[in-house]
Amino acid sequence: MKLNKKQALFPPLVFNVFKPARITSYDVVRHFKRHLPQGFGKIGHFGTLDPFASGVLMIGICGAARLNDFIHDFLPKTYLAVGKLGIETPTGDYTSEIVQRDESLYLTREIASFSREFIEEKLREKFIGDYWQAPHKYSASKFMGRNMHEWAREGIEVKKEPVLRKVYKIEVVKYAFPYLSIRVEVSSGTYVRTLFTDMCNYLGTLGSLISLVRESVGPVTYKTALKMKDWPQDKTLPIISRGMKIEDVLPFTKLKLDEKQTLIFKNGGFLRPADLNVLQDSSLSQNYFWMLDESEKLLGLGEKTFPTELKPKINFHSEVEVPSSSDHDPQ
Missing domain, CATH: 3.30.2350.10 (Pseudouridine synthase)
Structure with a gap:
């Protein structure tokens, strides 16, 4: 499969990286951008660390960076x-x-x-x-x-x-x-x-x-962060397994949609929260919800606009293309 540079091949992921002192946050992003396997889509970090500082620097790929404002608003x-x-x-x-x-x-x-x-x-x-x-x-x-x-x-x-x-x-x-x-x-x-x-x-x-x-940053700690020796080096896939799901970084309530509701969400339609199955409850927010399909694959983020209405805030399905096994070969 031939991909354009910004096409996402994987689900939205966040890498918990330990940034050493004396390098910039963008130095870390640049390294990941050069060494991640093809298909990481757009990339960005969640909050700059000064060069003299060290510690947790989260890097998002495959659409995860679109949650930047939510990371800042909800996670101390x-x-x-x-x-x-x-x-x-x-x-x-x-x-x-x-x-x-x-x-x-x-x-x-x-x-x-x-x-x-x-x-x-x-x-x-x-x-x-x-x-x-x-x-x-x-x-x-x-x-x-x-x-x-x-x-x-x-x-x-x-x-x-x-x-x-x-x-x-x-x-x-x-x-x-x-x-x-x-x-x-x-x-x-x-x-x-x-x-x-x-x-x-x-x-x-x-x-x-x-x-x-x-x-x-919220539930993401330096104890599990990727040290420099663990950063990607050769564009192979194992590093992808070290990524965290965006829904685990931002623990909003998870809602499970049936086939009809999934189609409505993908097409930008409104849903009734009362009609949706709660997979995992959370007190983090009463207005934002992770939307998952019947196989519990992440579709995107829903926003409650009225007590009885919920609409798509971020839709991931159009960004991610699930490849066949042959598409996972290192580039």
Whole structure:
């Protein structure tokens, strides 16, 4: 079978990849794009990790990347941040020079004597819940079509209005002055560099990160992530078996459609949720549902527009062509 470059041969899949520090997120996507077997369709990642950071980077193929906004809206992210108190850098991390030092006695006598438990209590009191945060000037946030870090490196100061984020959990893992290790669970779009700086400011000093690890995105964790040695190398199919189903990454309620309902969904028609069989229930959302046919093959994502109506939001059936066994030969 001859395929065009963007034709999908496999179901929507997500690779849980461990991105090392000192390479970009796009470097990882580029590697997968070059070494995946033919038929991976369109490819993209779910949320940039800064070059200095490491950890979970999810890569979607065969239409999975169309769920990018849903990943951001529904799945919190957990980070382990290690920083140093008493210093400030323009980028908020070790990749730039120190521009200010706190040489106060309050830092060396008071803050240095704080207990881990005291710091954790104070930070939870202040930061758990709603958190208004302006994007860091050295970030990938867009302004007039360009990344903010591009403006900053040209010496142009760009200020964006604070955006509401959520901080769900804070754990002070270790405190050995002047080093502070914090694990946070936050909503998507939260800049942990900025959050760490804000935390240090609240404690009464400066602070900058020396390492950052994204430990999880929703149910996807670094413990099962593909290390670099496991990344695809020769366009063979075994790597496909390491992909996660998009419906397992985003655990919406699964609905099973009969033959007639499947045809209606494929053609963009409306269905009644009450008429559909629930395969697996979920509390993640009351408005979005995975739609599966009688053989439990994923058809797409349904959206409830009214209490008694459900329509296709994303339809995968037109993107995926199921090949014969001979079509699976390595290219």
